[in-house]
Amino acid sequence: MWSSVVAALLVVPLLAAGCSEHNLDEVRLSEQAVLDAGEIARRPSAYYGHLVTVVAEVEAVHGPHAFTLDDGAGLEVLVVVPKVATPVKRAREVTVHGTVRSFDANAFDRDYVWFEVRAFDPALLRRFTERPVIVADSIRDHEGGDLIAGAIRRTAAAE
Secondary structure (H helix, E strand, C coil), X not given: CHHHHHHHHHHHHHHHHHHHCCCXXXXXXXXXXXXXXXXXXXXHHHCECCEEEEEEEEEEEXXXXXEEEECCCCCEEEEECXXXXXXXXXXXXXXXXXXXXXXXXXXXXXXXXXXXXXXXXXXXXXHHCCXXXXXXXXXXXXXXXXXXXXXXXXXXXXX
């Protein structure tokens, strides 16, 4: 018993000191395996509903709320985002963290306060319908830091 108390007295302060030094966003992103965008495009059903972290180059920007990631093999993954603090730039490498969903514009319009169907190019909406999309809650570029503040999902009270 006495050895347990002594061990707790020694370990607890060390744990508390270690935890206070960590940025919680960095911990969340670093504890998750990084996926290739092509892996999500090839096997979307394995990732639907799951949080993922992807590091890839931005292939194309489709307005302030969407861009595609380049997997290097011609497979595209669309990323949709709420309001960006800093615009995403083509050909920049980014780290995207978010939830993979099958793209359905009507469901997104219902589920996300920031999603406005009219703000998206109809051709883009058609191209990605029922394909995997990452709803980003964090985007970082490797030069400028954080680009968004988070995806807000509609609550039952807001509907």
